[in-house]
Amino acid sequence: MSRPLEGLRVIELTTAWAGPMAGRILAWLGADVTHVESPTRTNSWRQNKGEPSPVCYPDLDPGARKYDRTFLFNSQNLNKRSLVIDLKKPEGLAAMRALICASDVLLCNFRGGMLKRLGLDHATLSEDNPGLIVVEMPAYGLEGPHSSYAALGPTMEMAAGMSAMISYPGGKPTVTGPSYMDPIGGFNAAAAVLTALVSRNATGLGQHVEVPQVEAAMQLIGPELLAAAEQGSEPVPDGNRVAHACPHDCYPTAGEDEWIALAVETDAQWQALARQMQRPDLARDDSLRHLTGRKAAIARIDQALADWTRGQDKHALAARLQAAGVPAAPVNTPRDLAASPYLRARGFFSTVTHPLAGTHPYPGLPFHLGPAPADRPAPCFGADNAHLLSEVLGMDAATIARLHAARVIADTPDAEA
Amino acid sequence: MITALERFRVIDLSETVAGQFCCRLMADYGASVTLIEPAEGSALRCQAPMAMSGDSLVFRHLNHGKILHRLRSGATSSELAELAAEADLAVVPAGFDADAIRSVNGDCVIVEVSDFGTDGPYKDWQGGEMIVQALSGMMNNNGEAGRPPLFGTGQRAAYAAGLAAYISAIALLLARDKGGATRHASVDVAETAAAMSFPYVLQHAYNGTDRRRGDQEIPAGQVLCRGTWVCIWVYPFRFSAMCRTLGLECLIDDPRFAEPVTRTRNWAALFDEIQEALVDRDAEEVVRHLQDAQVIAACAYRSSELAQNPHLEARGFWETVRMEGAEVQVLGRPFRMSRAPQQLATEDEPGARKVAG
Numbered sequence: 001m002s003r004p005l006e007g008l009r010v011i012e013l014t015t016a017w018a019g020p021m022a023g024r025i026l027a028w029l030g031a032d033v034t035h036v037e038s039p040t041r042t043n044s045w046r047q048n049k050g051e052p053s054p055v056c057y058p059d060l061d062p063g064a065r066k067y068d069r070t071f072l073f074n075s076q077n078l079n080k081r082s083l084v085i086d087l088k089k090p091e092g093l094a095a096m097r098a099l100i101c102a103s104d105v106l107l108c109n110f111r112g113g114m115l116k117r118l119g120l121d122h123a124t125l126s127e128d129n130p131g132l133i134v135v136e137m138p139a140y141g142l143e144g145p146h147s148s149y150a151a152l153g154p155t156m157e158m159a160a161g162m163s164a165m166i167s168y169p170g171g172k173p174t175v176t177g178p179s180y181m182d183p184i185g186g187f188n189a190a191a192a193v194l195t196a197l198v199s200r201n202a203t204g205l206g207q208h209v210e211v212p213q214v215e216a217a218m219q220l221i222g223p224e225l226l227a228a229a230e231q232g233s234e235p236v237p238d239g240n241r242v243a244h245a246c247p248h249d250c251y252p253t254a255g256e257d258e259w260i261a262l263a264v265e266t267d268a269q270w271q272a273l274a275r276q277m278q279r280p281d282l283a284r285d286d287s288l289r290h291l292t293g294r295k296a297a298i299a300r301i302d303q304a305l306a307d308w309t310r311g312q313d314k315h316a317l318a319a320r321l322q323a324a325g326v327p328a329a330p331v332n333t334p335r336d337l338a339a340s341p342y343l344r345a346r347g348f349f350s351t352v353t354h355p356l357a358g359t360h361p362y363p364g365l366p367f368h369l370g371p372a373p374a375d376r377p378a379p380c381f382g383a384d385n386a387h388l389l390s391e392v393l394g395m396d397a398a399t400i401a402r403l404h405a406a407r408v409i410a411d412t413p414d415a416e417a
Numbered sequence: 418m419i420t421a422l423e424r425f426r427v428i429d430l431s432e433t434v435a436g437q438f439c440c441r442l443m444a445d446y447g448a449s450v451t452l453i454e455p456a457e458g459s460a461l462r463c464q465a466p467m468a469m470s471g472d473s474l475v476f477r478h479l480n481h482g483k484i485l486h487r488l489r490s491g492a493t494s495s496e497l498a499e500l501a502a503e504a505d506l507a508v509v510p511a512g513f514d515a516d517a518i519r520s521v522n523g524d525c526v527i528v529e530v531s532d533f534g535t536d537g538p539y540k541d542w543q544g545g546e547m548i549v550q551a552l553s554g555m556m557n558n559n560g561e562a563g564r565p566p567l568f569g570t571g572q573r574a575a576y577a578a579g580l581a582a583y584i585s586a587i588a589l590l591l592a593r594d595k596g597g598a599t600r601h602a603s604v605d606v607a608e609t610a611a612a613m614s615f616p617y618v619l620q621h622a623y624n625g626t627d628r629r630r631g632d633q634e635i636p637a638g639q640v641l642c643r644g645t646w647v648c649i650w651v652y653p654f655r656f657s658a659m660c661r662t663l664g665l666e667c668l669i670d671d672p673r674f675a676e677p678v679t680r681t682r683n684w685a686a687l688f689d690e691i692q693e694a695l696v697d698r699d700a701e702e703v704v705r706h707l708q709d710a711q712v713i714a715a716c717a718y719r720s721s722e723l724a725q726n727p728h729l730e731a732r733g734f735w736e737t738v739r740m741e742g743a744e745v746q747v748l749g750r751p752f753r754m755s756r757a758p759q760q761l762a763t764e765d766e767p768g769a770r771k772v773a774g
Contacts, residue, residue: 004592004597005588005591029588050677054624055620055624056620056623057623058623059623060624071619071620075616122755140728141732141753143731144732145728145731148708150711150713151715152650154635154637155637155648155713155714158715159715159717161718161720161723162571162573163646164646164717164718164719164720165571165720166570168564168567172641172646173646173717174560175637176555176558176559177555177558177559177614177615178558179615180555180613183613184573184580184613187577187580188751191442191580191583191584192752194584194587194591195421195446195587195752196754196756198421198590199420199422201594203756208754208755209752209753209754209755210752211752212752212753215732215734215749215751216751218723219438219576219751220571220577221570221720222478222747223466223475224570224571226466226474226746226747226748227474228721228723228724230468230469230474231469231721232721232724233721234719237570239565240567240568248547250551250556250568257629259565260551261548261550261568263545322543327543327548329551329552331551331556331557332551332552333627334554334557334618334621334627334628335621336554337554337618337621338618338621338622340552341537342533342539342552342607343608343611345537346537346605348608348611357623360623361622362622363611363614363618363619364612365612366581366605366608366611367584367585368603368604369585369588369589369599369602370599
């Protein structure tokens, strides 16, 4: 099948997760995406600074080119090309500018203002390329008192109001895993590119799109923010407990640090749960029949549930409870995910062979638009320099060799870049 | 008005947070979107939190900017057929009879959104935020070692699936422009949640390790300033700058923290020291000073604080729209387009907005 974005050239000046995920989505949809790095500043997910952490590499071995072997970079840059070019050198900047002028989309997730400093902003480049779409992803937007603030996923989650809604009882705000904001920013930026493409099809003109990642993520807790804005206060976070369901928590199961999540949203589900527990006393207890009563007795219910779940297999118990009409799920670890029957049936993993990292199943994206072609591995550092400079910019081999010798382009990073 | 998607007509039959969010984004960027409600009204009208007026804030957030259309009681297929005849996109729940649309409009793109899809081993499972976050691997990452994992908050996976549905829909509409034949996509909330989980499943595939909460703490911590928590990210090369900015020069040569390795080992003690120094300081001021010194930090805003946040106010983030006869507050669009400036529109027009204040 031909994919929706075939024929579209995207240049990606990004690092870590959010920007690369946006480019990965566009690449999956068929765009020709080039991930750009500098010899002096590699993508942080290549893990090229400091002592390598063995858990990042195939067989715990960083190997000779550790920056091409980390699961982090390799997870988010499938189906792309790699260009490594030094924008601090005049010839590098000129080539970059020419490449963008021959492209449809420039995606940037560095701090606001960087493109302008380099003369690569939309206002400047659209003179030569009126169809160019430039999408920037500044954490706090391009204007406003906090627009110059630097941010990472966890600090953006704090600023978006999410972290203060997630906490153990009486505890401090919590971040969601290492960074939940990045994939949200990735989805939003991909959506922004597609929206601008529809507009360009109608007008022939590109545009500048700003994706302020904190504001864009606030959409995901919109109703809670509107309630707090109107009422001037908000519910106090209490672990996994929520207002509309009880019990609503996770409980220990067989094994070390293994859990099952249970979400009883209706009185009928409570009765079904009590039957599965073989606790007619709980089922008959009028004080527990409704939500309010169960909330009042939650300590007693939690104890009974934990006594019952402890020692049971989380997968089998969740399947049994779901069959009985009780919302339940195993709290999956990475090993569980790899074996997930649901994800396998959905075709979530695709087996990809990376020239330096070997063959592994890669987690996918939630898009199903007909049969998808096989994924290509994330590119090695600078792997497509020559292709881009010759095929897109028409440079001859001697020029490319000279730029390589002068480290305007490179296929190895400077030390500790 | 925003015009990027003005040539598209959308019908929203989804009856889910994900589906209605997808269609609200369509309306945000100029599509003409009709929410088709059953005769008794969308089930989302009953979902908390509620405004003081008694109206659902979930329904407001998901449906402002749309034309609201209630099917007549005992609606016939001809009523739906009429609405579907001109649609470019229909967003529907799992199991929806697509033929009802196809028979009158074979060119309509149909995006189906649900928690677990219509086939596969969990097709009969009940979902919900904590359930999909548990399955996704995210919940396993979230929280402190030795304590129960935390699912997060709200319905974030469902909203993200709405974004995935939006991406799928526009991709298919763009493909249709080029003669593409595919008219159907399906989006699962559970799969979206898995795609958003940190890729530890690939780490497992690379080397067999099974990452758990607390195995690899990020170099950050939180301290409670006067009434507000502040998150500080301490890159090794900004440690001295942070200490100087906070008046904690004494920590720079403290053997517990002098080297990155020992600092990581004594992370809790480091943040105890920072906490003691900042307990009576103003959070915004601390963050500003740290950012000036190129140390990444942020306030952990409570949601009520965001309503009066000066940064958001300066950006005109909060807006007022007219919905079902009342002026109501909503969040600004997620991304801003230079060729589609936000403009005031007539008040009766669906999607009319003005910046609050």
